Amino acid sequence: MLDASLSQSDLAIDVRGLTKTFGKRTAVDHVDITMPRGQVWGFLGPNGSGKTTTIRMLCGLLKPDAGQGTCLGYDILKQSREIKREIGYMTQKFSYWEDLSIRENLEFVANLYGIKNRRQVIDRALEDLGLTTRQKQLAGTLSGGWKQRLALAACTLHDPKMLMLDEPTAGVDPQARRDFWDQIHRLSAQGLTVLVSTHYMDEAERCDQIVYIAYGKLMTQGRVEDIIAGSGLYTFVAEGSSVRDLMERLRGQPGADHVAYFGNALHVSGGDLGALRKLVAGHSGMPGVQWHQMRPSLEDVFIHLMGQSTDNAGGR
Numbered sequence: 101m102l103d104a105s106l107s108q109s110d111l112a113i114d115v116r117g118l119t120k121t122f123g124k125r126t127a128v129d130h131v132d133i134t135m136p137r138g139q140v141w142g143f144l145g146p147n148g149s150g151k152t153t154t155i156r157m158l159c160g161l162l163k164p165d166a167g168q169g170t171c172l173g174y175d176i177l178k179q180s181r182e183i184k185r186e187i188g189y190m191t192q193k194f195s196y197w198e199d200l201s202i203r204e205n206l207e208f209v210a211n212l213y214g215i216k217n218r219r220q221v222i223d224r225a226l227e228d229l230g231l232t233t234r235q236k237q238l239a240g241t242l243s244g245g246w247k248q249r250l251a252l253a254a255c256t257l258h259d260p261k262m263l264m265l266d267e268p269t270a271g272v273d274p275q276a277r278r279d280f281w282d283q284i285h286r287l288s289a290q291g292l293t294v295l296v297s298t299h300y301m302d303e304a305e306r307c308d309q310i311v312y313i314a315y316g317k318l319m320t321q322g323r324v325e326d327i328i329a330g331s332g333l334y335t336f337v338a339e340g341s342s343v344r345d346l347m348e349r350l351r352g353q354p355g356a357d358h359v360a361y362f363g364n365a366l367h368v369s370g371g372d373l374g375a376l377r378k379l380v381a382g383h384s385g386m387p388g389v390q391w392h393q394m395r396p397s398l399e400d401v402f403i404h405l406m407g408q409s410t411d412n413a414g415g416r
Contacts, residue, residue, distance in 0.1 A: 112137045112262055112293040113158060115169030115176060120153050120162065127153045129316040130167070135295065135309075137261075140288050142307035143297040146406060150316040151297045152192070152266055158295075159187045159264050172261055188255035192267040194247045198240030202231055202250050205239055206257060213258040225253040229283065245276025252283060256292075263287070265296040269303065281306055301399045312405060319405045328396055333404050334373045335396040336380050338366040340389040355379040358403050369400045 113135040120128040128150040135141050145151050156162035158171050160180030168175075174182045196205045206225060210218040226232045229249045234242075239250060248268060255263065263284075269277045281303065288294055296307070304310050304324065311321040320327050338346055343366040350368055351359045355375030360367050370376045380391050396404075 109173070110136055111170070112139075113169070113171050113295070115158065115167060115171070118154065118157060118167035118169070119165050120150070120157060121165055126316050128157070128164075128313075131313065131316075131318045133158075133311055133318070133321065135293070135311075137293050138288065138291055139308040140284060140294045140296070140306070142304040142310040143295055143313070144299070144304055144310055144402065145297075145313040145319075146315070148315065149313045151313060154313065155189075155264050155266055155295070155297065158183075159189050160184045161189070185258075186261045188258070188260035188263045190251050190255045190263065190265045190268050192270060194239075194251060196239055196247075196250060196254060199238065201236050201238055202226070202242075202253075203235040205250060206254060209254045209257050215258060221257060225257055229253045243276075244272040245279070248272055248276060248280055249283075252280070256287065260292070262293040263295070265294065267297050267299065269298065269300065277303070301397070301402075304398060312402065314406055324398055328398060328401055331396060331401045331404060332371050333369050333396045333401055334371070334376055334393070335367055335369040335400050336376060336391055336393050338368065338383075338389050338391050339364065340386075342386055342388045346383060346386070346389065350379065350383070353379055358400070358407065360400075360403060362397075362399070367397070367400055369396060369404060371404075 111134060113133050116132045118128055118131040118133070119126065131154060143151055143155070153162065157164050157176065160176065160183035164176065168177060170176060171183050172186050176183065197208065200208065203222065203226070206222045207218065210222060215221055226235050229252060231249055231253060234246065239247065242250065251268070269280055277300070284294055284296065298304060309321065309323050310327065312319045344361070346366055347359055347361060350356045355370045355372055356368050356379055357370040368376065368380070384391050
């Protein structure tokens with residue numbers, strides 16, 4: 101929950117009723133977001149939920165059809181130019197010039213922003229992101245992780261007050277993801293506000309707070325532990341050599357709202373603890389299967405939330 105003592109000046113994002121339609125489809129449907137400055141927020145939801153559309157409206161690239169509010173203190177309807185100057189926006193798809201070197205890309209971006217002392221600013225960005233030894237390498241020859249570093253350097257070059265990152269770690273290896281998040285938290289520690297969309301639960305749990313949107317509708321927002329605690333969900337886990345045989349037998353049974361296989365364990369979740377315990381008791385005698393109750397994971401909760409939403413087939 102948002103601290104009631106926060107004033108308007110403490111908020112990086114404060115929007116209400118944010119709505120965007122494309123033809124007859126509503127991609128974003130009356131979404132409210134209140135995000136304090138200086139935090140890292142995760143923005144989650146299934147594909148087609150309207151996450152990218154929401155980010156584009158917040159950073160001034162797309163005008164809402166309805167709703168109002170501010171981003172970095174600027175009116176999202178009237179001051180999109182001012183918002184763009186203060187935002188660093190990293191798209192999901194690599195959007196820099198592959199036939200230019202790393203340094204040439206940064207020089208081009210620095211010229212676009214009219215940055216003074218460009219050489220020193222670029223040198224510092226290269227050093228901060230470990231790009232100095234590769235600065236003459238063509239961007240098109242970089243791996244996904246190094247392209248990611250270049251994109252992060254480019255979108256922070258003009259010293260923005262806020263970063264909006266649209267699934268920045270999609271398609272990169274685990275070590276590159278870890279390195280990227282280390283950089284994000286380093287920037288946040290320096291006072292930068294970050295909103296990052298992701299599909300990875302481990303990344304969501306590294307955020308100060310999260311927003312979950314499903315098919316255009318805001319389902320929940322807040323701290324991970326508060327969202328899990330407030331979900332009303334209970335989870336039992338079955339482990340052992342025969343758990344795969346249980347999946348189809350448990351699906352659709354009273355108490356089992358959701359049944360999913362994670363790693364070597366079967367998660368069975370529901371909102372009725374009594375019914376869930378009865379179901380588990382009825383399958384606890386299977387050889388090679390051990391049951392135990394556990395705190396629902398964030399993924400358990402999100403599967404539960406998805407089950408409460410309706411696919412509008414129109415999100416972007």
